[in-house]
Amino acid sequence: QKEVEQDPGPLSVPEGAIVSLNCTYSNSAFQYFMWYRQYSRKGPELLMYTYSSGNKEDGRFTAQVDKSSKYISLFIRDSQPSDSATYLCAMRLIQGAQKLVFGQGTRLTINP
């Protein structure tokens, strides 16, 4: 079993829809949670960075962390065709190993 599980999709929604992307994890020692967006043939770009349980909002993006359920989500409101990309969740321990552990990524397409 992978430490971080993420549905690879693909996910296709109409423009303007609310998108929900999710990851589950098995290691309760993960304390930092991130969402990255990756366009084709590009490196991942940091979208959201959270530490505590609860919601964090940044424009059209909301990151949600539920540590008790080991579950994180990213919501995209008013989705745009330019949001079409692969979305990667990533997480890191609070101490010890500094590496990020990534999910598989969800490929998202927003249809005009």
Add this chain to the structure above:
Amino acid sequence: DTGVSQDPRHKITKRGQNVTFRCDPISEHNRLYWYRQTLGQGPEFLTYFQNEAQLEKSRLLSDRFSAERPKGSFSTLEIQRTEQGDSAMYLCASSLVVGGNEKLFFGSGTQLSVL
């Protein structure tokens, strides 16, 4: 451009050849990471440097892989005697740790194809 720069963007090589990739991090960042990403998967950690010291290496990093970061500036990743299984995107990232918070910024990667 003040982002992370990687060179080359693409590399095609024959099995058994050696290849070297270069990464130039964001100038004030003291940590530098190498990740590998295969098609349809998330990036996997390979190794990281704090300034010039290599502090952690993944079990994925076989004896054929070596990374350096002389003087804590740019970094190189060398793969000796390449195998077809080495074909992947090699990503470099840099970060600056502030108050326990660390945000990684990735370059566009080097796409390696081993024929």
